[in-house]
Amino acid sequence: xxxxxxxxxxxxxxxxxxxxxxxxxxxxxxxxxxxxxxNLVGKYLTYAFVALxxxxxxxxxxxxxxxxxxxxxxxxxxMAMFLKLEASDPISTKIQxxxxxxxxxxxxQLTAIPWFWEPFKSLPxxxxxxxxxxxxxxYIIGFAMFKRRVGGxxxxxxxxxxxxxxxxxxxxxxxxxxxxNGITDLKTMLGWDIRTDSAKYILYYVNxxxxxxxxxxSRYILTSKFGMLLLAMRDKEERVRFSGYDVSDFKIFTFxxxxxxxxxxxxxxxxxxxxxxxxxVGIVPSIEMVIFAAVGGRMSLIGAVYxxxxxxYGKTVFSETYPELWLFLMGGLFIAVVMFFPDGLAGIYQKxxxxxxxxxxxxxxxxxxxxxxxxxxxxxxTTLGAEA
Amino acid sequence: MSTNDRRRFMTKxxxxxxxxxxxxxxxxxxxxxAEDFPTAKVNTTKLAVTDKTVKVGILHSATGTxxxxxxxxxxxxxxxxxxxxxxxxxxxxxxxxxxxDGASDWPTFAEKSKKLLENDKVAAVFxxxxxxxxxxxxxxxxxxxxxxxxxxxxxxxxxxKNVFYTGQExxxxxxxxxxxxxxxxxxxxxxxxxxxxxxxxxxxxxxRKHIEQHLGGKVVGEEYIALxxxxxxxxxxxxxxxxPDIIYAAVVGGSNVAWFKQLNAxxxxxxxxxxxxxxxxxxxxLGIGGENLAGFYSAMKYFQTLKNPNxxxxxxxxxxxxxxxxxxxxxxxxxxxxxxxxxxxxxxAGSFDVDKAVVALPGYELKTAPEGYVKVDPNHHLWSxxxxxxxxxxxxxxxxxxSELIKPDPFPKGYQ
Numbered sequence: 001x002x003x004x005x006x007x008x009x010x011x012x013x014x015x016x017x018x019x020x021x022x023x024x025x026x027x028x029x030x031x032x033x034x035x036x037x038x039n040l041v042g043k044y045l046t047y048a049f050v051a052l053x054x055x056x057x058x059x060x061x062x063x064x065x066x067x068x069x070x071x072x073x074x075x076x077x078x079m080a081m082f083l084k085l086e087a088s089d090p091i092s093t094k095i096q097x098x099x100x101x102x103x104x105x106x107x108x109q110l111t112a113i114p115w116f117w118e119p120f121k122s123l124p125x126x127x128x129x130x131x132x133x134x135x136x137x138x139y140i141i142g143f144a145m146f147k148r149r150v151g152g153x154x155x156x157x158x159x160x161x162x163x164x165x166x167x168x169x170x171x172x173x174x175x176x177x178x179x180x181n182g183i184t185d186l187k188t189m190l191g192w193d194i195r196t197d198s199a200k201y202i203l204y205y206v207n208x209x210x211x212x213x214x215x216x217x218s219r220y221i222l223t224s225k226f227g228m229l230l231l232a233m234r235d236k237e238e239r240v241r242f243s244g245y246d247v248s249d250f251k252i253f254t255f256x257x258x259x260x261x262x263x264x265x266x267x268x269x270x271x272x273x274x275x276x277x278x279x280x281v282g283i284v285p286s287i288e289m290v291i292f293a294a295v296g297g298r299m300s301l302i303g304a305v306y307x308x309x310x311x312x313y314g315k316t317v318f319s320e321t322y323p324e325l326w327l328f329l330m331g332g333l334f335i336a337v338v339m340f341f342p343d344g345l346a347g348i349y350q351k352x353x354x355x356x357x358x359x360x361x362x363x364x365x366x367x368x369x370x371x372x373x374x375x376x377x378x379x380x381x382t383t384l385g386a387e388a
Numbered sequence: 389m390s391t392n393d394r395r396r397f398m399t400k401x402x403x404x405x406x407x408x409x410x411x412x413x414x415x416x417x418x419x420x421x422a423e424d425f426p427t428a429k430v431n432t433t434k435l436a437v438t439d440k441t442v443k444v445g446i447l448h449s450a451t452g453t454x455x456x457x458x459x460x461x462x463x464x465x466x467x468x469x470x471x472x473x474x475x476x477x478x479x480x481x482x483x484x485x486x487x488x489d490g491a492s493d494w495p496t497f498a499e500k501s502k503k504l505l506e507n508d509k510v511a512a513v514f515x516x517x518x519x520x521x522x523x524x525x526x527x528x529x530x531x532x533x534x535x536x537x538x539x540x541x542x543x544x545x546x547x548x549k550n551v552f553y554t555g556q557e558x559x560x561x562x563x564x565x566x567x568x569x570x571x572x573x574x575x576x577x578x579x580x581x582x583x584x585x586x587x588x589x590x591x592x593x594x595x596r597k598h599i600e601q602h603l604g605g606k607v608v609g610e611e612y613i614a615l616x617x618x619x620x621x622x623x624x625x626x627x628x629x630x631x632p633d634i635i636y637a638a639v640v641g642g643s644n645v646a647w648f649k650q651l652n653a654x655x656x657x658x659x660x661x662x663x664x665x666x667x668x669x670x671x672x673x674l675g676i677g678g679e680n681l682a683g684f685y686s687a688m689k690y691f692q693t694l695k696n697p698n699x700x701x702x703x704x705x706x707x708x709x710x711x712x713x714x715x716x717x718x719x720x721x722x723x724x725x726x727x728x729x730x731x732x733x734x735x736x737a738g739s740f741d742v743d744k745a746v747v748a749l750p751g752y753e754l755k756t757a758p759e760g761y762v763k764v765d766p767n768h769h770l771w772s773x774x775x776x777x778x779x780x781x782x783x784x785x786x787x788x789x790x791s792e793l794i795k796p797d798p799f800p801k802g803y804q
Binding site: 034035036037039040043095103104107108109168171172174179180181182184185186187195273274275277279280316319320323324326327 | 450451487488489491493494495496498499502503506507519520523524526527531543545584585586589590593614615799
């Protein structure tokens with residue numbers, strides 16, 4: 001039986017990976033970058049939440065969602081609504097026809113705050129909404145799909161369609177949502193100015209800690225019996241079903257957890273960037289997030305974080321250096337990764353980094369353990385097969 | 389980050405060579421002028437101003453769906469800056485451009501604005517195009533006290549200390565145009581159609597109030613199409629049913645091409661239907677095709693065919709720099725004004741400091757603008773004229789009407 005710490009850290013190799021990542025995010029980057037660049041990294045790391053959720057969902061569960069952006073967006077919008085209400089006090093909006101309501105509502109002839117904005121006057125309710133709203137939304141989608149045994153490509157297409165519908169809905173209902181401009185000009189959170197340098201440092205660390213929290217949560221799920229079932233479902237869904245498990249419930253649960261993780265990222269995005277717009281809800285961002293996970297290695301939680309950082313770093317550097325050519329360079333990068341490293345960064349690490357002598361020795365012992373585990377796992381699946 | 393270090397290093401090398409040159413020169417017009425304005429005095433807020441150079445940013449979409457529209461603005465701003473440099477620069481300093489790509493993605497505009505202001509310390513930024521990109525970047529400019537020159541005609545309802553709006557706000561583009569077409573065509577019924585976002589919606593709100601309250605006309609339909617949508621069949625059927633005297637349109641981007649082609653296919657060409665649009669410039673005509681548009685009207689402040697010496701020189705210079713096939717639309721011209729207005733602001737203030745330049749600019753009259761005379765209002769918008777152009781099949785427009793100078797009014801009373 002594995003101990004809890006073993007489960008969370010994933011053995012020696014996992015500790016090494018986590019420690020390196022923590023060193024990078026918590027120490028090296030904050031020391032090496034000025035606050036402007038660090039704030040950018042903070043923004044990238046909010047995407048890493050989504051990439052992480054895709055590792056859980058796609059890499060390990062075999063459920064490809066091309067609509068994770070909608071959960072990211074929902075989380076972000078919940079936070080933005082709270083911040084916008086706070087920014088729209090009657091004094092700073094006194095030039096409006098109706099002071100005290102968000103500016104875009106005033107432009108669209110609304111004279112009162114709509115009912116579904118009311119809960120966002122309170123921070124605790126907002127935090128609750130960030131966690132609950134996307135999860136319920138995911139539950140409804142998951143229930144409707146998985147109970148009907150919709151999966152694979154069909155599921156991917158439907159999630160994509162829902163993401164599109166949601167972004168069109170947000171753009172269309174601009175009196176309630178800010179439309180295509182999104183919810184902008186967010187200033188303070190309970191009177192605390194989120195635009196100052198010190199606030200950016202604090203938010204960066206809060207974001208980093210939450211990210212590690214989500215890595216631990218995901219790892220806990222993946223190393224438990226549940227994670228094993230997830231893998232089994234990915235590879236031989238029918239066999240798991242015939243073994244008496246209700247596959248759809250597991251899928252719904254995973255989809256909900258993935259939605260919640262994405263939503264936390266979205267809320268942190270709004271706090272660090274200072275606005276939210278429908279361009280994070282639709283198809284393009286959703287697919288981009290899949291690319292982050294693919295570049296990092298869709299099986300690896302830590303790889304997803306590196307993948308997100310790498311792709312976004314490339315985006316920023318290429319676009320600053322070659323404003324007119326950079327998209328081609330990005331395209332080239334993706335093609336190269338998919339062609340030569342189908343398992344992403346994590347795959348490269350698995351293949352090459354292990355040959356470094358000191359790592360080799362360190363990990364050798366670990367490997368032995370793994371083989372043991374495999375043996376017993378193999379036994380387990382034979383029994384499973386026999387039952388079937 | 390390494391690229392920035394390199395950039396900073398290059399700047400240092402550049403400054404050093406510049407200084408050496410200045411020493412070795414016996415006297416030069418530019419350097420003599422710059423000496424009258426020591427850097428310590430004209431730059432008290434640590435902007436990227438040296439004895440020889442000043443850095444500015446250009447921030448438009450060079451890639452993505454907006455690139456087709458924004459490229460003209462980039463070209464116009466580069467042309468203006470090149471011309472200013474030829475004349476000796478601003479306060480004796482040559483302008484250096486740092487160009488960033490907004491990539492048709494609003495958050496990227498915010499990110500790049502931050503980079504230009506906090507990292508590069510540019511003295512001014514010429515950029516943004518869509519309202520969404522401006523709204524995303526605006527808080528950054530306000531927080532970092534930057535200076536933005538924004539070229540697009542837009543919905544108004546905004547006035548920031550840190551922004552000068554060189555395009556027209558909604559009332560400047562709408563009211564006079566409606567007055568003209570109602571009188572000219574004795575029109576009573578109007579059909580409003582636009583893309584579904586803030587600019588068309590705000591514009592149509594103003595148009596409807598003006599039609600109903602001042603023209604005694606009637607709005608027989610109001611329709612919004614999702615951005616990028618290309619299906620106009622049902623709208624066109626409704627229009628055929630209602631038979632409005634005028635279609636008043638604000639359809640943007642890729643939808644425009646489908647809109648005009650499908651109108652023509654349905655037999656509603658300009659011989660059967662009058663249309664006034666506020667969203668078609670020479671740039672859009674390239675995509676739509678002049679033959680689909682011939683005979684329809686656009687309300688803009690600038691057309692490439694304007695006949696005045698300023699414009700003839702501008703068109704010639706533009707084509708010399710960007711090739712004989714280049715076309716110039718309304719926004720391109722407005723973008724061209726940005727660097728010139730910034731130069732005036734800095735020289736009137738005798739300082740690159742944003743706070744000083746911002747208060748120095750209102751009241752300034754630019755007489756060399758291609759569109760003719762413009763004046764900067766205390767509300768940071770420009771006084772300008774409205775023109776109606778009738779499109780020809782070759783993609784150019786004949787100007788058939790020109791208004792008086794119109795005062796900008798971003799918060800119009802009675803239209804909200």
